[in-house]
Amino acid sequence: xGNTKALGEFEHLLLLAIVRQGNGISGAEVSGELASKTGRHxxxxxxxxxxxxxxxxxxxxxxxxxxxxxxGGKAKRLYSLTAAGLExxxxxxxxxxxxxxxxxSLLEDA
Amino acid sequence: xxxxxxxxxxxxxxxxxxxxxxxxxxxxxxxxSSAWLLLAAHGIAFRFLVDRTVRFVGRGSRTxxxxxxxxxxxxxxxxxxxxxxxRKSPGFAAVAIVTVALGVGANVAIYSLVHAIMLxxxxxxxxxxxxxxxxxxxxxMGWVQTFKDTKSFTVVAGVTGARATMTGQGEPMExxxxxxxxxxxxxxxxxxxxxxxxxxxxxxxxxEPVVILSHALWQHAFGGDSAIVGxxxxxAEGGGQRPRVVGVMPTGHVSLNxxxxxxxxxxxxxxxxxxxxxxxxxxxxxxxxxxxxxxQQAANAEVGVLAQRIWEHSxxxxxxxxxxxxxxxxxxxxxxxxxxxxxxxLLGAVSLVLLIACLNVANLLLARGxxxxxxxxxxxxxxxxxxxxxxxxxxxxxxxxxxxxxxxxGLAVGLMRYFDGAIADVLPRTQGVALNAPVLIxxxxxxxxxxxxxxxxxxxxxxxxxxxxxxxxxxGMSGRGHQRVRATLVALEVALAxxxxxxxxxxxxxMRSLGAVEPGFRTEDLLTLRLYxxxxxxxxxxxVDRYFREIREQLAGxxxxxxxxxxxxxxxxxxxxxxxxxxxxxxLPEGAAMPNARFRLISPDYFNTLDIPLIAGRDxxxxxxxxxxxxxxxxxxxxxxxxxxxxxxxxRSISLNTGHSFMIVGVVPDxxxxxxxxxxxxxxxxxxxxxxxxxxxxxxxxxxDPEPLTPMVRQAVWDVDPNVPILDLFTMxxxxxxxxxxxxxxxxxxxxxxxxxxxLGMIGVYGVLSFIVNQSRQGIGIxxxxxxxxxxxxxxxxxxxxxxxxxxxxxxxxxxxxxxxxLESLLFGVAATDLTTFLTVAGVILTTALFATLxxxxxxxAVDPMRTLRTE
Numbered sequence: 002x003g004n005t006k007a008l009g010e011f012e013h014l015l016l017l018a019i020v021r022q023g024n025g026i027s028g029a030e031v032s033g034e035l036a037s038k039t040g041r042h043x044x045x046x047x048x049x050x051x052x053x054x055x056x057x058x059x060x061x062x063x064x065x066x067x068x069x070x071x072x073g074g075k076a077k078r079l080y081s082l083t084a085a086g087l088e089x090x091x092x093x094x095x096x097x098x099x100x101x102x103x104x105x106s107l108l109e110d111a
Numbered sequence: 112x113x114x115x116x117x118x119x120x121x122x123x124x125x126x127x128x129x130x131x132x133x134x135x136x137x138x139x140x141x142x143x144s145s146a147w148l149l150l151a152a153h154g155i156a157f158r159f160l161v162d163r164t165v166r167f168v169g170r171g172s173r174t175x176x177x178x179x180x181x182x183x184x185x186x187x188x189x190x191x192x193x194x195x196x197x198r199k200s201p202g203f204a205a206v207a208i209v210t211v212a213l214g215v216g217a218n219v220a221i222y223s224l225v226h227a228i229m230l231x232x233x234x235x236x237x238x239x240x241x242x243x244x245x246x247x248x249x250x251x252m253g254w255v256q257t258f259k260d261t262k263s264f265t266v267v268a269g270v271t272g273a274r275a276t277m278t279g280q281g282e283p284m285e286x287x288x289x290x291x292x293x294x295x296x297x298x299x300x301x302x303x304x305x306x307x308x309x310x311x312x313x314x315x316x317x318x319e320p321v322v323i324l325s326h327a328l329w330q331h332a333f334g335g336d337s338a339i340v341g342x343x344x345x346x347a348e349g350g351g352q353r354p355r356v357v358g359v360m361p362t363g364h365v366s367l368n369x370x371x372x373x374x375x376x377x378x379x380x381x382x383x384x385x386x387x388x389x390x391x392x393x394x395x396x397x398x399x400x401x402x403x404x405x406x407q408q409a410a411n412a413e414v415g416v417l418a419q420r421i422w423e424h425s426x427x428x429x430x431x432x433x434x435x436x437x438x439x440x441x442x443x444x445x446x447x448x449x450x451x452x453x454x455x456x457l458l459g460a461v462s463l464v465l466l467i468a469c470l471n472v473a474n475l476l477l478a479r480g481x482x483x484x485x486x487x488x489x490x491x492x493x494x495x496x497x498x499x500x501x502x503x504x505x506x507x508x509x510x511x512x513x514x515x516x517x518x519x520x521g522l523a524v525g526l527m528r529y530f531d532g533a534i535a536d537v538l539p540r541t542q543g544v545a546l547n548a549p550v551l552i553x554x555x556x557x558x559x560x561x562x563x564x565x566x567x568x569x570x571x572x573x574x575x576x577x578x579x580x581x582x583x584x585x586x587g588m589s590g591r592g593h594q595r596v597r598a599t600l601v602a603l604e605v606a607l608a609x610x611x612x613x614x615x616x617x618x619x620x621x622m623r624s625l626g627a628v629e630p631g632f633r634t635e636d637l638l639t640l641r642l643y644x645x646x647x648x649x650x651x652x653x654x655v656d657r658y659f660r661e662i663r664e665q666l667a668g669x670x671x672x673x674x675x676x677x678x679x680x681x682x683x684x685x686x687x688x689x690x691x692x693x694x695x696x697x698x699l700p701e702g703a704a705m706p707n708a709r710f711r712l713i714s715p716d717y718f719n720t721l722d723i724p725l726i727a728g729r730d731x732x733x734x735x736x737x738x739x740x741x742x743x744x745x746x747x748x749x750x751x752x753x754x755x756x757x758x759x760x761x762x763r764s765i766s767l768n769t770g771h772s773f774m775i776v777g778v779v780p781d782x783x784x785x786x787x788x789x790x791x792x793x794x795x796x797x798x799x800x801x802x803x804x805x806x807x808x809x810x811x812x813x814x815x816d817p818e819p820l821t822p823m824v825r826q827a828v829w830d831v832d833p834n835v836p837i838l839d840l841f842t843m844x845x846x847x848x849x850x851x852x853x854x855x856x857x858x859x860x861x862x863x864x865x866x867x868x869x870x871l872g873m874i875g876v877y878g879v880l881s882f883i884v885n886q887s888r889q890g891i892g893i894x895x896x897x898x899x900x901x902x903x904x905x906x907x908x909x910x911x912x913x914x915x916x917x918x919x920x921x922x923x924x925x926x927x928x929x930x931x932x933x934l935e936s937l938l939f940g941v942a943a944t945d946l947t948t949f950l951t952v953a954g955v956i957l958t959t960a961l962f963a964t965l966x967x968x969x970x971x972x973a974v975d976p977m978r979t980l981r982t983e
Contacts, residue, residue, distance in 0.1 A: 029137045045137070049130055065129055068136075073114040073144070075136030078129055 008093040011051055014039065016060065016082060016090045024081035027066070028052060031080065052080060060086030113144050120151050145548075152555055193506040203479055204511065207472045211515025211561060213867060214468030216522030219554045221461045223527055224534070225454050226550055227543035233443055234365055236300040237400075242410070243445040244397040246418045247433025248707065249689060255292055255397060257417065263410035263439070264399035268294040271395045274806070275373065276643060276836070277332065279345035285643070285838060286328065286346065288373035295374075298400050299367065303358030305329075306340040313357075313376040320354035321376065322346055326362040328372040346373060365542065367398060367442065394688060398442065410439040426706045426752045428793075449936060450538050456933045457860060460614060463607045464864050465557065469565040470600045470607075471871045476508065476569040477597055478882055487573065497574065504573045508566025509559075516558030520546070523554070537853040568596065594883060601875045602915035602922065608868035609923025609956055610930050615865035616948040617931060617938055618858040624940025625851045631782025631791075632682060633722035637810055637843035638817035638824060639681055642835055644805045655803040656736055658832065663714060665827045666811055671820055673812040676717035681808040682784045682843075683850040690795070692765050694753050696772070708749055708793040709784070712800055712807070718744075718779060720812045727757035728777035735798040742798065744777035749793035771801060786850055788939045810843070817842050857937055869956070872919075873963040880912035881967040891971050892979030901972040908971040912964030913957075920953055 008016065018034040019026055026034075028048055036042050043051075055061045061080050068076040082090075101108075114135050121131035138144040197204040232238050244258060244267070255269040272289040296308040303323055313321050322344065324333070333339045343353040354375065366374075401410060418437040422430045480487075487500060524546055534541050572593075642662065649655045659677045666675045680688070691705035715731050718724070726747065735742050743765055754760040757778040766772040781791035809828075813820055821840060828837060841849075848855075884891075891904055931943040941948070 027137075028133060029140070045134060049125075049134060053127075053130070063129075065132075069140075071140050072136035073139035075114065075118070075132050075139060077136045078133040 007096060008089055011043070011047075012055055012060075013090070013093050014041075015048075015051055015055065016086055019061070019080055019082050020087075020090065025066075025079045026081075027077040027079055029077070055086070056080075058085075058089075059083060060089050113148055114139050117144050117148050117151070120148075120155070149551065149555065193503065193510045196503075196507060197510060200479070203475060204514075207475050207511045208515045208518060210468045210471050210475075210871065211512055211558075211565075212518035212522055213871075214465035214561060215516050215519030215554065215557050216526060217461045217864065217867070218465050218557050219520055219523035219550060220526035220530065221454075221457050222553045222557075223523065223544050223546065223550045224530065224538065224541075225458055226547075226553070227545070228538055228540045229447055229451055229454060230549070231540075231543050233367075233446070234363060238443065239441060240401045241298060241300075241442040242399050242401055242407075242439050243442050244399055244414055245436065245438050245440070245445075246397070246414060247422060247435075247437040250395050250397060254421075255395065257421070258397055258399070258414075261410075261413050261417070263402055263405045263413045265402045266294045266297045267397060267399040268292045268298045269377065269395040269397055270295060270367065271377075272371075273348055273375075275346050275348045277344070277346045284332070285836075286372045288371045288375070290375045290377045292377045295398070298398050300400075301361065301364055304361035305337055306356070306358030308358060309374075309376040314378060316378050318376075318378075320352050321357045322354040323358040323360060323374040324356060325360050325366070325370075325372045326364060329359045348375065367446070370542070399439075407439060407441075414439050428752060429706050446539050448539060452933065452936050453857065454538075456614075456937070457857075459930070459933060460611055460861055460864050463611055464868055465561060466564075467604050467607045467868050467871045469561050470604045471875050472511065473565040473568045474597055474600050474875055474878060476565065477572060477593070477600075478878065480504075480569050480572050481593065481882075500573050501570050504570045505566050508569065509562045512558050512562025512566070515561075516554060519558070520551070520554050523550075533856050533859070536849075537856045568600075594879075594886075597879045597882070598915040601872070601879050602919040604868075604872040604875045605916050605919025605956065605960070606921075606923035606926060608865070608872040609920055609952060610927045611861065611865040611868045612952045612956065613924075613927040613948055614931055614934055615858070615861040616952050617934055617941055617943065617945060618854065618861050620941040620945060620948055621854050621937065621939045622851065622858055625787050625854060627940075628783065628787045630682065630787060630847075631723065631780060633720075633812070634683075634843045634847045636813050636815060636817055637720070638813060638820060638840070639811070639843055639846060640809050640824065640828070640840045641681075641838040642807060642809060642828065643838060644832070644835055649803065649805070652800055652803045655805055656799065659714065659807055659809075660733075660736065661831050662809060662828060663716070665831050666809065666824060669820065669823055669827055671814050673814055674716050674720045675812070676720040676810050677714040677807045678717060678810065679712040679804050679807055680784075681810070681846060682721070682782070683786060683846050685785055685850075690767060692767050692795070694766075695764055696766050706752070708745075708795050711784075711794060711796050712804055713796045713798065715798070717796070717810075720810050723779050723782060726778045726780055728761045728775070730777060731796065731798045740771075740799045740801075741773055742776045743773040744779060744796040745775055746779050746791065746794040746796075747781045748791050749795065750778050752793055765795065773797070787847075806838075854937065854939070869959060872956075873959050876912060876916055876960050877963040877966065879915070880908070880964050881970070883911065884908060884967045884971045888971075888974055888979050891974045892976040895974060896976040896980065904974070905968050905972040908968035909961070909964045912968065913960060916957065916960040916964075920956060923956075924949060924953065 014035060015031060018031045018038075021038075022030055022034050028045075031052070032043065032045075032048055052061065052063075056063055060083055062083050063078050063080045065076045066079045068074045117138060118131050118135040121134050122128060125131055125134075135144065138147050233241065235241060242264075244264075246254065246258075250269070255267060258264070258267045261267070269292040270289060272287070275286045275288055277284045277286055291309070293309065293311060293314055296302055302308055304326070306323070309321065309323070312318055324339070329335060329339060333344075337359075339356050340358065341355065343355050345353055347353075360374075401407075415434075415437060418434055422433045425433070491497070491500065527544060527546065530541075530544060534544075642659075644655055644658050649658055663675045663677060666672055688710045689707045690710040691707040693705055713731060715733050715736065718730055728744070731742065731744060745760065745765075750757055750760045754763065760775050760778055763775050764772050765775065779796070783789065783791060784794065785792070811817065811820070811824060825837060825840075828835060895901070895904065927949070928944055935943050
């Protein structure tokens with residue numbers, strides 16, 4: 002998509018959560034993954050706004066799933082990583098790694 | 112509904128249908144949609160209020176929002192800021208929040224009653240069409256027939272309550288239930304969920320007895336086994352065959368009258384279509400479904416004409432009472448009865464409490480604002496727009512309100528638990544009292560309204576703040592206008608507290624009057640118990656009489672027992688049967704109702720045990736129970752209805768419409784059998800009945816405190832027959848106390864409101880005066896330096912503090928003259944404008960106010976002129 006801007010930290014985390022959980026995951030599941038791995042509980046609004054922005058940037062694609070009874074007959078939006086998203090994630094990851102190089106020992110007691 | 116609303120709000124906020132749906136789904140799946148909705152509703156209302164005010168105030172100011180969408184997240188930023196401010200003065204915040212919580216909590220609790228009792232519809236299809244026909248009295252079964260031919264109703268049915276004992280399912284249980292005529296299930300529009308309703312054949316005398324169970328009874332006694340339909344069960348209303356279960360009512364079905372657990376069909380004579388059993392008993396209630404297109408006035412007119420005809424030849428007192436009360440009214444109104452007056456009264460009282468709480472918080476906020484004028488001035492000077500400051504002030508009030516509201520709902524839950532035990536005997540339809548959605552919405556509305564009420568004055572205060580004058584502000588120079596506002600608030604608080612206190616005072620007098628009523632019989636040193644003799648050896652009236660005679664003899668032999676009697680209906684329990692009769696077998700015109708009177712089955716020694724003297728004639732004897740059945744004793748009201756004098760009554764004959772006739776052998780004075788607050792009615796006392804009366808009360812007169820005799824009495828009952836359950840065991844004094852339970856309840860509720868109101872009011876008096884004293888230290892110092900002595904300062908300060916109290920007292924008393932009128936129906940033996948009560952309340956308020964003003968006044972008197980002047 003030609004967007005070369007680096008990902009924000011939160012965006013980065015969201016995309017990683019989708020990579021870890023696999024494509025076709027709902028906002029709530031992204032949130033759950035984030036909570037279990039980082040202990041962060043982003044506000045629901047923040048979550049959806051960010052997912053929305055990532056979709057507009059072309060890093061995510063989404064579709065409505067099937068409504069289920071336990072959701073009161075409401076469908077949920079399911080998010081998948083796009084090729085551009087993967088590309089952006091790689092770039093951000095590499096940038097981070099490059100910066101970390103030589104200072105990994107800092108991580109040990111952090 | 113919830114999820115629909117949530118989705119709408121989200122759609123409004125996000126403008127994205129898919130997101131709204133997705134988030135709604137998340138909330139529903141995690142069970143948080145209701146909580147979210149509650150918060151969002153608060154948020155939207157907050158935002159709306161704040162936006163409106165800010166726009167109104169800040170025309171053109173830079174804080175004017177550029178119409179941001181209503182997204183709840185931004186709310187939290189504002190709220191967080193306000194909360195941070197409040198946390199800096201936790202004492203102030205705690206007092207304000209608790210005050211709001213008390214006001215909101217009491218309101219929510221009372222509203223939960225109002226909703227469940229007055230507003231929630233009956234759980235029947237087209238419930239608005241179900242009516243109760245009251246032709247002036249409970250009716251005999253024959254009248255169901257009379258009313259069936261009317262045009263106003265599509266179907267008319269009779270119901271009558273009864274009790275049965277169930278055995279064979281563990282412990283023997285007493286069940287509430289009753290008999291219904293054909294058509295009952297058509298009137299209520301509900302059919303059994305399992306099995307069938309009653310069919311015409313079930314009402315024939317030769318039919319096998321059948322029963323329909325409530326869902327609850329089916330669940331807990333029969334384990335919800337659907338094979339129950341068609342089997343025989345041990346539910347006995349009084350001997351006879353075991354009935355067969357033909358149906359089970361659906362879950363959640365509530366019977367019209369009480370918590371019925373079973374229904375039986377009324378048995379009808381095929382010749383006349385009239386019911387066989389308890390034919391002449393005035394114990395049936397008429398229910399009906401309105402015909403389409405018939406107005407209630409039309410139905411009332413039709414029933415009125417019928418009632419005229421029915422009562423035409425009745426004794427004057429009966430006829431007038433009956434015609435005055437004959438009415439057709441929606442079932443819901445009928446069930447609510449006069450509870451709506453008392454509930455409206457409680458709601459009015461409790462809103463006064465909330466208003467006082469609001470005034471108090473407003474007062475606190477004003478005092479706090481006074482202390483923060485400097486802060487405001489600085490913020491204003493460095494560029495905070497006025498609108499910003501007002502918004503902040505409002506948010507502070509709203510956060511206090513929200514916290515108080517949440518705490519208040521918790522408090523309401525506690526109060527509702529107290530109600531649970533206290534109201535079942537006092538108010539109808541209490542099963543539905545719960546913290547449900549309508550009650551929560553009310554809580555939300557009340558909280559917001561309260562927040563606006565108490566947030567308004569401080570917000571306006573901010574508005575009026577002029578930075579240039581405020582920066583020059585020094586403590587001790589508070590404006591007079593400001594003090595006047597606060598004094599006015601205090602005067603209002605006192606006025607409202609006076610109204611509540613007078614209401615409570617009137618209830619205290621009512622309880623006193625009820626306590627002083629002479630019921631016409633003894634209530635001390637009596638033990639009462641209710642026995643049920645279900646045994647199959649006791650099939651005839653004579654056999655049951657023999658059993659109760661043995662009980663009397665056994666108990667009379669116990670040490671400390673003076674005498675023993677039995678009766679079918681205990682005084683002051685409001686129970687009793689009415690029966691129609693004629694005097695000297697005078698024939699009545701066709702279609703006319705016979706007069707009726709309360710009918711009591713009593714044993715020999717009844718009048719003696721209850722200390723009721725005879726006016727004329729003789730008492731009932733053992734020979735009347737055993738020998739030929741031919742005597743009756745009547746009371747004074749009965750005698751007055753038909754005869755010139757007691758002597759004239761003796762020897763006359765009374766015939767029941769069952770064909771039985773008796774001779775009057777005695778006359779006793781009237782006594783308040785039904786309730787302490789109701790006048791006596793015509794009564795007949797009979798030693799025997801023509802059907803077995805298996806449930807009777809035993810009344811034991813003792814030489815002293817009856818309580819210690821309880822174990823011996825139990826043993827004596829079981830010595831006669833170990834299989835007889837003792838159903839209720841009370842002292843007569845306890846029965847008397849119980850009969851005034853509803854007055855006691857209103858006294859407790861109004862009393863606690865009044866105390867709360869007075870405490871809040873006095874806090875207001877104290878707070879304002881302390882503040883004034885603190886502010887005018889300098890002035891006092893100067894006065895004292897110029898020669899005023901401390902006594903004079905004390906007197907002046909007290910006078911200053913009492914001024915709003917006296918003003919409030921005046922307004923409150925005037926208000927109470929009008930307001931206590933709503934109490935009238937609950938009062939007994941005291942007028943709504945009772946001077947003693949008014950004066951007492953005024954005295955109490957003045958005395959407490961004096962104490963509240965003394966503390967700050969003494970501080971003022973202790974001012975050391977030198978020190979105060981030096982600090983300046």
